[in-house]
Amino acid sequence: xxxxxxxxxxxxxxxxxxxxxxxxxxxxxxxxxxxxxxxxxxxxxxxxxxxxxxxxxxxxxxxxxxxxxxxxxxxxxxxxxxxxxxxxxxxxxxxxxxxxxxxx
Amino acid sequence: xxxxxxxxxxxxxxxxxxxxxxxxxxxxxxxxxxxxxxxxxxxxxxxxxxxxxxxxxxxxxxxxxxxxxxxxxxxxxxxxxxxxxxxxxxxxxxxxxxxxxxxxxxxxxxxxxxxxxxxxxxxxxxxxxxxxxxxxxxxxxxxxxxxxxxxxxxxxxxxxxxxxxxxxxxxxxxxxxxxxxxxxxxxxxxxxxxxxxxxxxxxxxxxxxxxxxxxxxxxxxxxxxxxxxxxxxxxxxxxxxxxxxxxxxxxxxxxxxxxxxxxxxxxxxxxxxxxxxxxxxxxxxxxxxxxxxxxxxxxxxxxxxxxxxxxxxxxxxxxxxxxxxxxxxxxxxxxxxxxxxxxxxxxxxxxxxxxxxxxxxxxxxxxxxxxxxxxxxxxxxxxxxxxxxxxxxxxxxxxxxxxxxxxxxxxxxxxxxxxxxxxxxxxxxxxxxxxxxxxxxxxxxxxxxxxxxxxxxxxxxxxxxxxxxxxxxxxxxxxxxxxxxxxxxxxxxxxxxxxxxxxxxxxxxxxxxxxxxxxxxxxxxxxxxxxx
Numbered sequence: 001x002x003x004x005x006x007x008x009x010x011x012x013x014x015x016x017x018x019x020x021x022x023x024x025x026x027x028x029x030x031x032x033x034x035x036x037x038x039x040x041x042x043x044x045x046x047x048x049x050x051x052x053x054x055x056x057x058x059x060x061x062x063x064x065x066x067x068x069x070x071x072x073x074x075x076x077x078x079x080x081x082x083x084x085x086x087x088x089x090x091x092x093x094x095x096x097x098x099x100x101x102x103x104x
Numbered sequence: 105x106x107x108x109x110x111x112x113x114x115x116x117x118x119x120x121x122x123x124x125x126x127x128x129x130x131x132x133x134x135x136x137x138x139x140x141x142x143x144x145x146x147x148x149x150x151x152x153x154x155x156x157x158x159x160x161x162x163x164x165x166x167x168x169x170x171x172x173x174x175x176x177x178x179x180x181x182x183x184x185x186x187x188x189x190x191x192x193x194x195x196x197x198x199x200x201x202x203x204x205x206x207x208x209x210x211x212x213x214x215x216x217x218x219x220x221x222x223x224x225x226x227x228x229x230x231x232x233x234x235x236x237x238x239x240x241x242x243x244x245x246x247x248x249x250x251x252x253x254x255x256x257x258x259x260x261x262x263x264x265x266x267x268x269x270x271x272x273x274x275x276x277x278x279x280x281x282x283x284x285x286x287x288x289x290x291x292x293x294x295x296x297x298x299x300x301x302x303x304x305x306x307x308x309x310x311x312x313x314x315x316x317x318x319x320x321x322x323x324x325x326x327x328x329x330x331x332x333x334x335x336x337x338x339x340x341x342x343x344x345x346x347x348x349x350x351x352x353x354x355x356x357x358x359x360x361x362x363x364x365x366x367x368x369x370x371x372x373x374x375x376x377x378x379x380x381x382x383x384x385x386x387x388x389x390x391x392x393x394x395x396x397x398x399x400x401x402x403x404x405x406x407x408x409x410x411x412x413x414x415x416x417x418x419x420x421x422x423x424x425x426x427x428x429x430x431x432x433x434x435x436x437x438x439x440x441x442x443x444x445x446x447x448x449x450x451x452x453x454x455x456x457x458x459x460x461x462x463x464x465x466x467x468x469x470x471x472x473x474x475x476x477x478x479x480x481x482x483x484x485x486x487x488x489x490x491x492x493x494x495x496x497x498x499x500x501x502x503x504x505x506x507x508x509x510x511x512x513x514x515x516x517x518x519x520x521x522x523x524x525x526x527x528x529x530x531x532x533x534x535x536x537x538x539x540x541x542x543x544x545x546x547x548x549x550x551x552x553x554x555x556x557x558x559x560x561x562x563x564x565x566x567x568x569x570x571x572x573x574x575x576x577x578x579x580x581x582x583x584x585x586x587x588x589x590x591x592x593x594x595x596x597x598x599x600x601x602x603x604x605x606x607x608x609x610x611x612x613x614x615x616x617x618x619x620x621x622x623x624x625x626x627x628x629x630x631x632x633x634x635x636x
Contacts, residue, residue: 026219026221026284027219027221027222029221029222029225030172030175030225030228030286031171031175033175034174034175034178037178037182038178059184062182062184063175063178063179063182064179064182064184064185064210065182065184067179067214067222067225068213070217070218070219070222072218072219
């Protein structure tokens with residue numbers, strides 16, 4: 001577990017990273033990308049997604065940019081998140097992907 | 105001019121005859137171009153106006169259409185979409201030219217996608233582009249189309265589709281388009297026949313006046329000869345009669361050609377699956393999967409939450425029997441915090457009843473909720489993955505204890521009959537030895553454990569055959585055990601919805617099959633064709 005107090009003391013938020021496989025039938029298309037960006041906008045943390053662990057990174061709060069990623073079903077979606085509510089954001093984003101955006 | 109037949113791809117089934125309505129793109133020219141600041145303000149106003157129009161439209165449509173439009177609203181609300189347009193405006197370009205160029209570049213990116221699904225989203229971007237352009241040009245975005253027409257064009261936007269009353273029998277014939285487009289999804293939901301990918305449409309000086317659309321075959325005939333039209337009208341009449349008969353048959357009890365009454369039950373995963381369904385289409389619910397309650401990030405469900413869901417399903421069934429399966433986690437259905445991670449062979453590990461007995465604190469909550477729900481209808485409870493009688497006996501003792509505890513607390517409750525799923529070959533071979541109130545054959549697992557082949561492993565998938573004589577022999581054995589003990593036997597796996605197996609399954613003596621709601625009409629029709 002991360003020591004959240006240590007984070008708060010330094011006010012430096014090392015980026016959190018994680019990945020999840022897209023399980024919903026047609027990948028990160030219209031409705032899932034809207035759900036993803038709406039969820040991301042609920043956090044102050046900077047949230048980015050990519051199809052590879054080393055980027056290129058895309059702003060997860062922009063539906064236009066998320067759609068440009070064209071992430072297909074079965075792709076591994078990488079997250080890079082930094083900010084005070086980063087851990088909660090990461091948990092929420094991963095839950096959304098694991099749930100197949102409610103479409104699976 | 106003779107008739108012209110074009111062949112494309114079916115996008116929404118059904119037949120239609122109607123006058124042709126040609127989609128035209130709105131090409132009104134704008135008055136005068138202002139300075140960059142005025143142009144930017146005009147563009148901003150047009151984008152905001154388009155979002156308001158869409159929001160108003162969302163309020164008037166059904167949920168699926170609303171979600172499609174919400175995607176457009178989200179895209180319009182994202183500054184990244186107009187970024188390039190504002191830059192061009194600042195450099196002196198007119199607002200409409202700048203917007204068109206920026207959106208065309210975005211659209212080109214979608215059309216170049218590998219996945220057809222992303223290509224199909226181009227139609228949504230075209231819709232957004234044209235709605236904003238119409239705002240800039242002060243034109244109406246959508247020409248009025250009569251609902252009995254065959255709409256003809258290169259492609260059709262969701263907005264244009266939603267502006268038409270499709271209950272009047274119209275159809276869609278497109279030169280381009282995609283079966284994966286949002287409009288195709290909407291057309292299937294509304295029952296409007298649609299054919300896409302027809303290629304160049306006839307327009308020798310003037311457009312055709314009448315079209316016959318075959319959304320099953322993916323063909324369109326423009327300006328048909330009288331004989332062609334007469335034959336097509338016969339097909340339309342026959343199709344209407346068949347549909348009316350099938351819909352009526354869905355509500356009738358299932359009976360074989362030689363007069364055997366077969367009970368048809370439903371498989372459901374959540375109460376939402378029952379929305380809009382008439383309980384009269386079935387003889388009850390043969391399988392309620394409860395895993396959905398335990399999935400997601402909500403944590404393990406409490407007793408009250410489970411009780412509310414079970415009660416909703418019993419209320420829907422209005423007295424018809426409802427069989428709820430206790431949690432069937434593990435195997436291919438991991439649940440975080442409950443199933444064991446990293447089991448070497450999860451299908452042969454701690455799953456189904458084995459997991460429930462290993463986690464009695466979780467199982468007890470479900471048993472209590474089931475006892476409370478049992479007072480609201482005809483509830484039966486079944487245990488998944490039973491291999492030996494001791495598992496049923498232990499679960500039965502726990503059910504007795506929870507029932508007694510509820511009664512002692514003065515809470516309304518009943519003890520539902522407890523049956524087993526027969527999906528482990530050991531349970532099928534020794535079915536008579538179980539004191540079960542009923543047997544429900546889970547043909548998916550029974551097949552994979554009998555054939556030692558998983559259906560999702562391509563290299564061995566052809567071995568995973570529910571119609572194999574070994575699997576049918578185990579089903580027959582279970583049916584005989586049920587007959588000897590005087591308890592009901594049903595089958596609730598995918599084999600029940602495989603019409604090629606209906607004959608073989610009924611030949612084992614089964615009289616109860618459980619399938620997903622979508623398969624009910626087809627299964628009843630297949631049963632009606634079974635003679636012995």
